[in-house]
Amino acid sequence: MTFRLIWRALAATLGGTVAVYGVAACGTSSGDQPSSGSSGGTIRWAAAGGYNSSYAPLLVAQGQGLFSKQNVQVELNTFATGSSALAALIGGSADVASISGLDMLRSAQKQNGVVAVYTPFDSAASSIIARKELQATYGTDIAKFKDAKWGYAAEGTSSTYYLKTLAEKSGLNWDRLGRNALGTQSAILASLTAGKVDIVSTDLTTASKAIQQGVGYLVLNTNDPDATTPYWGKQFGSVFATTKSFLQKRPDLIQGFVAGLVDGQHMLQQNIGDASRMLALFTPEVQTEFKATWDQQWKLTAPAFDGVDGTLTDEMLTSELAWATSCGALPPGTTLPPSSEFADNSFVERAFSTLGYAKPTPGATPSA
Template identity: 25%
Template sequence: MNIRTCLALGLTALISAGAAHAADVEKPDIKLSVGGKALLYYLPLTVTEKLGYFKDAGLNVEISDFAGGSQSLQAQIGGSVDVTTGSYEHTIQMQAQGKPLVAVVDLGRYPGIALGIANSRVASYKSIKDLKGMRIGVTAPGSSTNFMVSYLMIKAGLKPEDASFIGVGGGASAVAAMRHGQIDAISNTDPVMSELETAGDIQVIADSRTAEGTNQIYGGPSPAAVLYMRPSFIQANPKTTQALVDALVRGLHWVQSHSPEQIADLMPPEYQGGNKTLYTTAIKKSLAIYSPDGKFDPAACANTLKVLQVFDDKVKAASIDLSKTYDETFVDQAQKSVK
């Protein structure tokens, strides 16, 4: 048998396997929303996509990228997408509003968000109280980058409205907003924060890219990016949900077993901002934030509720059942088959 014949047979086998998976799932065509796909906060999603793990699971996933998590959430609530890769906080907030969402895999065990002050403001900055009156750039108002600063401000005796929150997105737009003097401080994730920090544009004053930093900010662990969806979607499409989780858990395993250089090589060149070395360094800084297995930490989920109750009046007034904000059934099943 010659090489060409072997390749043809291998391709046929792959197509047959994909077709078999597609026949198993209830909904092979999936629309997924995300807020800032190029941010390292969502790196496991891009890894899963680039490695073809969604296709291996019999899924054709169409990804719609929004400027921030609050916008991708609205796409979910509005029904224009099936599933969302976004902040775990949103599942709690939506339960408080009577719009339940369920997280089915945890992609990030630390938020990976940092808060930095513009160098022009560093000399006069002494504490969080000095954020009063500042223009603070966030990916989008109502996103997790906004939540972190709101929480820090309230802990310091301020109100969130004491500052102006400006949506600057992620990537080049966020970097430009800082460098053009449109904002005085920025709350964002890598690679944005590493680029600004390395260039000397900002001084980081709060950093949740590590366990220690997360504990300092939130007083304990705090999950970050998750895959969430409406309970009705899970009920109608359990095999599809399992296929999505299987693919993402494979992606998480791949991240754990590869170097920052190998991960950078996989990422789209446009994510690197023209500086692959800096991008690789940013990945190295962020590697600790990714979950090794996709499982949820009940203590971290409980801590997130405590944090939200500090600044979200609707969450504070609601009776939240945390057990309904996440379902680990699919992750447990994925661990049995995903290598």
């Protein structure tokens, strides 16, 4: 099975010019029978920042032809933030978007027709890092960053509220800290390198590059539930979401997409303990993109996949809502409609049944 990486750029009305690239798989032969019953088609997937290891189930599915088994092709459109990817989904220029748990709660509150269909990992798809020069004196003691310059991509994002929670749990006053919204992940790395910021919340690719290049060091791995639960409870990180209108039009295509994700997650969890084996599961193009920082990136990411089966539970939603209202990401007293209105686990359940896999359990996944 071969894949081709297609690079292009387009002008979008959503926040200016957006760089876009897609990955499309070649189709299955006419004799292949998809277990999902999908009649085939292309999923336009919107995501923030392009590829990073938090998308590993999807990347494994691409690399191993698991979407093609379902007659599904996936085209990636990249955006500066997850909120922009969500706007593309709602606006109809994407069929599926990877969005944060916080954006999922906001969508549920607004009842804007967004539906979560797959939850790939626990905790957050980011890391908290600081300038390497500060490691000897500041270490991982957040309280020592009182007079530091704090950075993140944009106001109102999950990264902002993770930093806010971390600061306030460490006795700091968020409103009195020096803060910078830097716009993009590449700007975060450049600002950290230039010393314009001291501590940042950033995606896994950027964090890994900073650590590997000696520019930054790890303060807190937000993908490790054991490390982050004391700060913000149980997080469900992000979801693959679609819209009710698209589900009504193409439930078979979403089923094929989710079946590919479940298949990819299963293969990931079988190989999670070996970073080099994991990298080999991706397409050659993705391997090339990841190669320089992969060992560091996978070390940060792997704990979040332990025992995850892709469903979104009421317990996860309750915990995420408690954090969001406590840190000001959502107003105090915010309530949500019944989860059945914005989360549909039936696609995951059906995929496990048709693929014949047993659901993983926490602690059963080999450690990386």
